[in-house]
Amino acid sequence: MLTARERLQRRKERPALVELHRALSRLTSTLTVMNTGAHPDDEESGMLAAFRFAFGMRVIVACSTRGEGGQNRLGLERAGALGVLRTREMEEAARTLDGDIVWLGHGPDDPVHDFGFSKNGKDTLSRWGRERIVERLVRAYRAERPDIVIPTFLDVPGQHGHHRAMTEAAEEAVKRAADPNAYPEHLAEGLTPWQVGKYYLPAWSGGGGTYDDEVPPPGATVTVSAPGVDMATGAAYDEIGEWSRACHASQGMGEWRPEPQSTWSLHLKRGGKGTETDIRDHLPATLTDLAAGLGRETGAELRAARARIDEALEAFPRQAGIIPALAAAARHIETAQARLSEEEKERIGHRLARKLAEIDAALAVAAGITATVWAEPAALTPGGCGTLHVHLTPTEVPSAVDITPVLPDHISSGTPARQGPVTCFPLKVSPDAPVANAYPPAFSSLLGGGTARVALTAEIGGRNIKIFMDPEQPLDIVPAHSLVLSPDALVVSTHAAPERATIRARVEGVEAWLDLASLPGIAATPTADGLEIDIAPNLGPGRYTLPATVNGAQAWRQTPITYPHIGRTRFIAPQNLDVLALDLRLPEGARIGYVGGGADRVGLWLKRMGLDVTDLDEAALRGDLGRFTTIVVGIFAFGLRPDLAAATRRLHEWVEGGGHLVTLYHRPRDGWLPDRTPPRRLVIGTPSLRWRVTQPASPVAFLAPDHSLLQGPNTIDAEDFAGWDKERGLYFASEWDGAYTPLLAMHDAGEAPLKGSLLTARVDDGQHTHTSLALHHQLDKLVPGAFRLMANLVQPVISPR
Numbered sequence: 001m002l003t004a005r006e007r008l009q010r011r012k013e014r015p016a017l018v019e020l021h022r023a024l025s026r027l028t029s030t031l032t033v034m035n036t037g038a039h040p041d042d043e044e045s046g047m048l049a050a051f052r053f054a055f056g057m058r059v060i061v062a063c064s065t066r067g068e069g070g071q072n073r074l075g076l077e078r079a080g081a082l083g084v085l086r087t088r089e090m091e092e093a094a095r096t097l098d099g100d101i102v103w104l105g106h107g108p109d110d111p112v113h114d115f116g117f118s119k120n121g122k123d124t125l126s127r128w129g130r131e132r133i134v135e136r137l138v139r140a141y142r143a144e145r146p147d148i149v150i151p152t153f154l155d156v157p158g159q160h161g162h163h164r165a166m167t168e169a170a171e172e173a174v175k176r177a178a179d180p181n182a183y184p185e186h187l188a189e190g191l192t193p194w195q196v197g198k199y200y201l202p203a204w205s206g207g208g209g210t211y212d213d214e215v216p217p218p219g220a221t222v223t224v225s226a227p228g229v230d231m232a233t234g235a236a237y238d239e240i241g242e243w244s245r246a247c248h249a250s251q252g253m254g255e256w257r258p259e260p261q262s263t264w265s266l267h268l269k270r271g272g273k274g275t276e277t278d279i280r281d282h283l284p285a286t287l288t289d290l291a292a293g294l295g296r297e298t299g300a301e302l303r304a305a306r307a308r309i310d311e312a313l314e315a316f317p318r319q320a321g322i323i324p325a326l327a328a329a330a331r332h333i334e335t336a337q338a339r340l341s342e343e344e345k346e347r348i349g350h351r352l353a354r355k356l357a358e359i360d361a362a363l364a365v366a367a368g369i370t371a372t373v374w375a376e377p378a379a380l381t382p383g384g385c386g387t388l389h390v391h392l393t394p395t396e397v398p399s400a401v402d403i404t405p406v407l408p409d410h411i412s413s414g415t416p417a418r419q420g421p422v423t424c425f426p427l428k429v430s431p432d433a434p435v436a437n438a439y440p441p442a443f444s445s446l447l448g449g450g451t452a453r454v455a456l457t458a459e460i461g462g463r464n465i466k467i468f469m470d471p472e473q474p475l476d477i478v479p480a481h482s483l484v485l486s487p488d489a490l491v492v493s494t495h496a497a498p499e500r501a502t503i504r505a506r507v508e509g510v511e512a513w514l515d516l517a518s519l520p521g522i523a524a525t526p527t528a529d530g531l532e533i534d535i536a537p538n539l540g541p542g543r544y545t546l547p548a549t550v551n552g553a554q555a556w557r558q559t560p561i562t563y564p565h566i567g568r569t570r571f572i573a574p575q576n577l578d579v580l581a582l583d584l585r586l587p588e589g590a591r592i593g594y595v596g597g598g599a600d601r602v603g604l605w606l607k608r609m610g611l612d613v614t615d616l617d618e619a620a621l622r623g624d625l626g627r628f629t630t631i632v633v634g635i636f637a638f639g640l641r642p643d644l645a646a647a648t649r650r651l652h653e654w655v656e657g658g659g660h661l662v663t664l665y666h667r668p669r670d671g672w673l674p675d676r677t678p679p680r681r682l683v684i685g686t687p688s689l690r691w692r693v694t695q696p697a698s699p700v701a702f703l704a705p706d707h708s709l710l711q712g713p714n715t716i717d718a719e720d721f722a723g724w725d726k727e728r729g730l731y732f733a734s735e736w737d738g739a740y741t742p743l744l745a746m747h748d749a750g751e752a753p754l755k756g757s758l759l760t761a762r763v764d765d766g767q768h769t770h771t772s773l774a775l776h777h778q779l780d781k782l783v784p785g786a787f788r789l790m791a792n793l794v795q796p797v798i799s800p801r
Helices: 004-013 016-028 045-054 079-096 121-128 130-144 161-177 184-189 237-245 287-291 296-315 319-339 342-366 602-608 618-622 642-646 648-656 775-780 784-793
Strands: 032-037 058-063 100-103 148-151 198-202 222-225 263-271 370-376 385-393 401-406 411-413 417-419 422-429 453-460 463-469 482-486 489-493 499-508 514-516 522-527 530-535 542-550 556-563 567-574 576-582 591-595 612-615 630-633 660-663 682-684 700-702 733-736 740-742 744-746 758-763 766-771
Touching: 016 045, 016 296, 016 319, 016 342, 032 045, 032 130, 032 161, 045 058, 045 222, 045 237, 045 263, 058 079, 058 130, 079 100, 079 237, 079 556, 079 567, 100 130, 121 130, 121 161, 130 161, 130 184, 148 161, 161 198, 161 263, 287 296, 287 342, 296 319, 296 342, 319 342, 319 463, 342 453, 342 463, 370 453, 370 463, 385 401, 385 453, 401 422, 482 542, 482 556, 489 530, 489 602, 514 522, 522 542, 530 576, 576 784, 591 602, 602 612, 602 630, 602 775, 602 784, 618 642, 642 648, 648 660, 648 758, 648 766, 733 758, 775 784
Parallel strands: 032 058, 032 148, 058 100, 148 198, 489 576, 591 612, 591 630, 630 660, 660 766
Antiparallel strands: 198 263, 222 263, 370 385, 385 422, 401 453, 411 422, 417 422, 453 463, 482 499, 499 530, 514 542, 522 530, 542 576, 556 567, 682 733, 700 744, 740 758, 758 766
């Protein structure tokens, strides 16, 4: 549940007059525009803000993945957990735009997921399933009925393969959505064919520091111009777009621009009816436009409704003028609805139904009726109980408003109790209730985006309205327990003597007994506070998974995810113990200092390998570095740790005196100054698409196979690059001082070899090694070769000059 301070902040962000103007501006248009993309943050936020707040259009973001294969600038969430975080960020970004979301991918276990960077759209479609993603887009078009579809990116070489795939699929889906013979199974769901009115491509390049579009954008056929500023806030529309983008904080989005963008050029690829000067030309943009295609009496009702809406806007912010005008507008629309033929219902019925829902929302805001909804506890367990609280504002109207919980089938509500302005509904969860879906299929800014919400009905201005409100924190069904094993993975060497490891275990939520399966060569024995793991000396190389159970059933770990911009959520996954046994030798005498930026777990894995590792904070960086043989700098750390940047000169002096500095990959924007950050000049390649190898099985050539970093203490060969996950590496070096020796070369199919993935240089009596290999990710995935190579990279300088 949100704290009182967080709830106060949310109220501050959307004052009542802004809410009212937002609700009224929705009523001016009958158009829907859908922006398609592959990842949360792909949406063209400034343009969508102009569509919604300047033109009154409904805006929808259709996103294929949850971004689970990306990076995280905020914390350690990766893979599925990152997908949960970015899903919530996208919801908050959409809320800022008063927009909706249709998700086409359903998390990392769905074929349509973010599997990491791709350079090829066809390859992406083959992995997602081309027919699968097109069908899901057709379903979205038929369900949401957009008049305009605009991908954010072009399908051109040099662009992210996920972007290319979505743009190809978006256009194909436009054709199929209108075909009555395509996907006849949709008819059983009430989805009928839908003809998208216009399909545009961006008339701008998607290049920059990351991509490198090889084909210039198509010529502009129309330009979207954002007129002036938003009346409710006084902000430029692109500035509102950046407010929305700032919700993608895990990706470092959102920036202040001294001159906000005010125009967006588009290329009409399909649809339209001739020359246009405005994106709304030749489309039913208003109720008046709809009236033109109807009978005289029906059309007159819609024109009257438009006139009453105009009166409400002119009356802003006076409640006395707004409420009767909107109530009258709704009556005119309902009268028109009753006169529609079956063909007219199919063609425009959805527009009128949407307009009535928007009028209800505007009437509620005009009357000052809103609700704060929260559950205690915010997460319920199967068979558990809780309470749903609804606090109505203003406090003197609760008796005039009917409150009805809208709950999933496995949650029931009892007789409510009134406590002043708060109505309390007892909740009961069925014992067989499934765990909540961490990746909801959609989000609606108007109709409530949660699986559990409340419906408010009231009479305002003689009209019976109905609106929906979400809880402050989503009401989820979670396992009754959370098991935390520390550590949750062991790394053991087949060269070591028999090992005994102590695993601390903590079960939260229930009184429970814990069990961990044993495997040949690995015995697990419960203790008072955890487990003792005995590993036999003859345990062969491999990855062993020991399933954990709590009270005889699958054990789960619930990882809380809490950030100010998204509130509270969680990632739920099975909890097991993994044991990786491998041929691993450690460097002798290595004393390692680790400088992390919070974006990887390399320091943790070095400790689990059995190395002597000290985490270096700001004070340690100012202290005696001479006690370390090796210092490892984690990914992004120069951009995330100002104290590290300030200590650069001291690091250089330490290297010159005989230390071994190992830097993991950095982006050019991560405080990496080619002539100052590394001990010798080293340039990170840009755009990054050209300086990465995305295929995890791409062949690796050894340029200096006899180099000490490849020969000891482990002999590194091609087998160490087997079984890699997601990619080989990224942000490869493009230029370097002659002191550096490139050790490896690799490339994606059809491309020239890249030699900047692993470089090392003697610097006076010391050494600097820089790697752009995705070692931190491979360690998390328990890839054996990554541990062997990492052990070599952290060895002390072999011999001074």
